[in-house]
Amino acid sequence: MEHGHRILIVDDDPDFTQALQAALEAKSCSVVTASERRQAEGMVRSHEPELVVLGTIMPRGDAFLIHQWLKQSLGFSNLPIIVVNTPPEKQHLKGWRREEGMQCEVEDFLSRPIELTVLVPRIEKLLDRVTRKIRVLVVDDHAVVRDGIRAVLALQHDMQVVGEAANGREAIDKTGQFLPDVVLMDIVMPEMNGLEAAKEICQQYQQARVLMLTQYDDEENVLASQQVGALGFIPKTVVSSQLLNGIRSVYEGKKFICAVN
Numbered sequence: 001m002e003h004g005h006r007i008l009i010v011d012d013d014p015d016f017t018q019a020l021q022a023a024l025e026a027k028s029c030s031v032v033t034a035s036e037r038r039q040a041e042g043m044v045r046s047h048e049p050e051l052v053v054l055g056t057i058m059p060r061g062d063a064f065l066i067h068q069w070l071k072q073s074l075g076f077s078n079l080p081i082i083v084v085n086t087p088p089e090k091q092h093l094k095g096w097r098r099e100e101g102m103q104c105e106v107e108d109f110l111s112r113p114i115e116l117t118v119l120v121p122r123i124e125k126l127l128d129r130v131t132r133k134i135r136v137l138v139v140d141d142h143a144v145v146r147d148g149i150r151a152v153l154a155l156q157h158d159m160q161v162v163g164e165a166a167n168g169r170e171a172i173d174k175t176g177q178f179l180p181d182v183v184l185m186d187i188v189m190p191e192m193n194g195l196e197a198a199k200e201i202c203q204q205y206q207q208a209r210v211l212m213l214t215q216y217d218d219e220e221n222v223l224a225s226q227q228v229g230a231l232g233f234i235p236k237t238v239v240s241s242q243l244l245n246g247i248r249s250v251y252e253g254k255k256f257i258c259a260v261n
Contacts, residue, residue, distance in 0.1 A: 005127050007048060009033045010040045010066060011055030011084070016112070020053065023116045027124065039063040039070060044076060049158065051127055054106075055084045056094050064100040071105060075155045080130045087113060125160065132139055133160040133249045137180035139171040139197070140213070142191040149184065152243065159247065168192030172200050183248050187214040187221060187232070195228050202229030204258040209250040213239060222257060232256035 007024055011017050012035040021031045032047050034040035036057055041136075044052070050146060052070070052235040055199055057063050063083075070076045083106050087096040103116040105124050110119070138146050146164050151161045165171040168185075169192045175183060182203060198210045211232040212225040225233045231250040233260055234242050242258050251255040 001117050001228055004030045004053070006049045007031050007051050007053065007123070008040070008043050008049040008065065009053045009055070010057060011035065011053070012057045013055065013146065016055065016084075019116060021118065023120050024123070027120070036068055037111060040066050040133065044079075049079070051080045051082070051123065051130070053082050053084060053123070060094055061097065061100070061193055064096060064104065064258050067100075067104050067106070071104065076157075078157050081127055082108045082126065083178070084114065084119070085109070085111040087111065130158065133158055134247060135162045135178065135180045136207075136247060137161075137163050137171065137174055137178060138185045138187070139165040139168070139174075139184060139194065141166050143235055144253065145186075146205065151241070154242065154246075159171040159244075166190075168194055168197030168200075171197045172204070175201050175205050179205070180208055181251050183208050183210045184213050184247070187216055188226075198225065199228035210255070211246050211250045211256065212241075226257075234258050235251055 003034050007029050009017050009020055009031060017033050021033060022255045024031050030044050032049070052064060055061055067081060070079055070081065083104065085091060088111060108122060122142045124231065136153060138149050138161055140146050150161045151163050163174045165174045167189045171183065173184065185194040185198050193210060194214070198212065201208055201210060210230040211234065212230045213234050213236060214221060215236045222233050231253070232246050232255065232257070234246045238258055
């Protein structure tokens with residue numbers, strides 16, 4: 001695990017919180033704690049943790065409300081969460097309700113008692129996996145489009161814009177320079193169009209996955225994109241809802257073709 005990871009522990013059991021904080025700080029992590037919901041939400045905003053250990057707080061149900069708030073916040077929806085519930089004999093009074101546990105979207109759901117020698121390695125392994133950022137190159141001849149995409153991706157904890165290009169020729173050069181994982185590629189651009197650039201990139205840089213992003217959402221362009229090696233295709237008319245899913249899918253090597261009207 002890399003040093004300096006930022007972690008938030010949310011729990012109102014001081015013994016558990018202090019012991020886990022000390023164990024993580026011994027690993028050179030930066031750890032902050034909260035014992036109630038509003039305090040936890042403030043800590044998320046001010047400290048921008050890379051992972052949340054979400055235990056139990058009172059009143060009962062507030063821990064689940066924190067979970068819901070995180071998942072519904074654009075900037076924190078992908079923040080990894082580990083739930084550490086109360087011991088079984090206390091769960092009917094203070095722990096997570098059964099329906100809450102079934103609805104939550106978390107990376108791990110554990111119950112106390114749990115040894116720190118077990119919990120800390122789980123946290124380390126999860127951090128090593130989720131803090132690897134998807135390196136994205138944004139290619140479009142309109143600066144306002146590039147700026148808009150950069151602003152959206154900046155809110156994602158698992159993505160990083162490593163460069164921009166305004167035409168196909170520049171896209172090839174920048175791919176060699178920055179070695180992105182995903183290239184967001186417009187089709188119609190000066191000097192060299194996106195299809196020609198995508199073909200060159202797919203042939204020269206096999207680690208780079210190309211995701212076509214264009215206003216020309218006809219079947220011909222979808223087919224042409226696939227033929228040059230692009231793994232995904234998103235019409236700009238649906239980019240606001242599909243862009244992040246598209247980037248994550250092609251990064252994992254999956255095809256991502258949005259329906260064309």
